[in-house]
Amino acid sequence: MAPEKMKQWTTALDGIDKLEMEEVDVPSPGEGEVLVKIHAVSLNYRDNEVCSGEYNHHSTVASKQRLVPCSDMCGTVIDSKSNLLKTGARVASIFLQTHLKGPVKEEDMASGIGLPLPGVLTEYRVFPAVSLVQIPDYLSNEEASCLPIAGVTSWTSLNWMRPIGQHIGTDKDLGSKFVLLQGTGGVAIAGLQVAHAAGYKTIITSSSDDKLKRATEELKADHTVNYKTYWEWQEPVMKATNGRGADVIFETGGSRTIRKSFDSIAFGGIINCIGYLSGKSDENPDEGDKTPPLQRLNVNVLALRRNVTLRGIINGGKDRFEEMLTYYKEKEIKPVVSKVFAFEEAKDAMKYLADGKHFGKVVIKVSDK
Numbered sequence: 001m002a003p004e005k006m007k008q009w010t011t012a013l014d015g016i017d018k019l020e021m022e023e024v025d026v027p028s029p030g031e032g033e034v035l036v037k038i039h040a041v042s043l044n045y046r047d048n049e050v051c052s053g054e055y056n057h058h059s060t061v062a063s064k065q066r067l068v069p070c071s072d073m074c075g076t077v078i079d080s081k082s083n084l085l086k087t088g089a090r091v092a093s094i095f096l097q098t099h100l101k102g103p104v105k106e107e108d109m110a111s112g113i114g115l116p117l118p119g120v121l122t123e124y125r126v127f128p129a130v131s132l133v134q135i136p137d138y139l140s141n142e143e144a145s146c147l148p149i150a151g152v153t154s155w156t157s158l159n160w161m162r163p164i165g166q167h168i169g170t171d172k173d174l175g176s177k178f179v180l181l182q183g184t185g186g187v188a189i190a191g192l193q194v195a196h197a198a199g200y201k202t203i204i205t206s207s208s209d210d211k212l213k214r215a216t217e218e219l220k221a222d223h224t225v226n227y228k229t230y231w232e233w234q235e236p237v238m239k240a241t242n243g244r245g246a247d248v249i250f251e252t253g254g255s256r257t258i259r260k261s262f263d264s265i266a267f268g269g270i271i272n273c274i275g276y277l278s279g280k281s282d283e284n285p286d287e288g289d290k291t292p293p294l295q296r297l298n299v300n301v302l303a304l305r306r307n308v309t310l311r312g313i314i315n316g317g318k319d320r321f322e323e324m325l326t327y328y329k330e331k332e333i334k335p336v337v338s339k340v341f342a343f344e345e346a347k348d349a350m351k352y353l354a355d356g357k358h359f360g361k362v363v364i365k366v367s368d369k
Contacts, residue, residue, distance in 0.1 A: 008122030010066045013053035035079035040145035041364045042072045071113040073120035074144035082129035091132040101319040146335035146361040150186030155324040156316030157272040174199040180246035197331040234263035262302040336360030
């Protein structure tokens with residue numbers, strides 16, 4: 001039985017420091033819905049942007065009122081009005097609630113949890129049963145909460161051109177192919193785990209030698225590059241691949257890394273544009289040059305030079321999530337949890353993420369059982 005009241009965090013999109021905890025009534029599920037007791041919430045870079053009012057590059061996503069932030073959770077169904085999920089089922093959210101299968105559509109963006117829809121940084125939440133996936137027993141609540149964005153985005157980046165059921169795990173000839181992952185955040189670490197399990201050779205970058213050591217020793221990365229030591233990191237990448245380049249790149253840097261990705265890609269390779277940790281636009285354009293940044297970069301020539309596929313990745317559908325869970329269970333892949341914070345420490349958790357101290361995912365523990 002759920003209590004009458006619950007606690008939740010809300011934001012007015014005006015900064016992490018201004019997050020507020022409030023007490024509200026516990027909602028009740030309607031037809032086709034379930035009430036979920038939330039156990040763990042994992043954080044994404046997007047959550048910090050939302051709380052700071054900086055998540056503004058999707059025109060269909062907006063909010064004019066206080067909002068519960070965050071999108072990724074694991075919890076237990078405690079009240080069901082649906083025949084899809086029974087009481088007691090352990091579940092995780094999907095990011096875009098209407099994106100159930102196939103390519104994402106523009107209208108799906110309006111169903112994003114944590115903006116524009118209320119998020120999951122709360123003790124209880126009602127979901128449409130169809131928008132949840134059941135979690136394998138071998139994953140802890142904290143590990144399972146890491147999957148909706150980081151896990152599914154990395155899985156989609158490696159599989160988006162493949163039909164469901166014909167994912168990279170079904171290939172037998174990946175041993176000579178390379179995946180390049182930028183940084184050691186949630187998506188990159190998830191991608192490293194899956195790519196390694198599938199048989200790819202892996203290269204990962206970071207500004208921290210300690211993090212690169214962990215990536216090698218704990219997650220079996222084949223090659224590492226410190227981008228502070230090698231600012232032009234495309235050079236060691238090309239050396240590691242014997243001049244061939246990486247077949248798949250997880251482009252999470254943005255304005256300061258995209259050209260280097262083009263210089264690191266194999267002929268016919270894929271650059272997945274996932275994030276923009278180094279910025280959304282050039283910070284120091286040539287003096288007096290008013291040309292838009294992408295025109296100065298001349299993406300057309302760079303793409304043609306290596307026959308590159310450049311694709312933006314906005315997560316993946318429920319079908320990809322369930323496909324990924326099957327593969328995770330087969331390989332016993334467990335998401336890397338960097339640090340766990342208490343529910344009352346949500347602000348500290350977001351600051352920890354913003355400071356880039358994490359290796360893998362930052363998690364907020366909402367409840368034990």
